[in-house]
Amino acid sequence: GAVVSQHPSRVICKSGTSVKIECRSLDFQATTMFWYRQFPKQSLMLMATSNEGSKATYEQGVEKDKFLINHASLTLSTLTVTSAHPEDSSFYICSARDAAGAQETQYFGPGTRLLVL
């Protein structure tokens, strides 16, 4: 299947700093990428839909000024957690759909574990 990478896989930061997470589709072009957040033992919670060349669409309750999303190319979307606080500690995972392939499947990155001290 298609490959999606995320970087970094783990990050520990101090409260108040900003953290950037990258999501890359390695062997396909992705016009749409999705950012999810997952708390322990829970399902995925969609945060936002990232469309190449346009503004991201955020889900209700997700602060767009806190979680900045940039989808500057067909293979890269970034999520920046600004002024991170301990409650932002979570597992962040992105997914991407192949623009040229079948419409059905989203391929997921390996996720990023964020710990804010």
Place this chain on the structure above:
Amino acid sequence: AQKITQTQPGMFVQEKEAVTLDCTYDTSDQSYGLFWYKQPSSGEMIFLIYQGSYDEQNATEGRYSLNFQKARKSANLVISASQLGDSAMYFCAMREGWASNYQLIWGAGTKLIIKP
């Protein structure tokens, strides 16, 4: 109301036995798709199998098959000859309609543990 329901929070199964993970869904759309993903402890989400609402045959991928019963709105995942490496969280998800940037609606997941 829950759109995707996975009623089994956890399951223990003996190695080499077959496993059925339940998933029921709720939608008024005629066109939709159902997915199963596996999430091991490492966290990555691994795509397993897909069933479109118009597909007449049940989807199969190796040891995975999807028991699609449209009238009952169920899409159970069947794993044949379970292996220790099958221990993971399993999520059922649904796509509604054909919007180009569709979202997936997720179930709560089932934790499967395979016993040696």
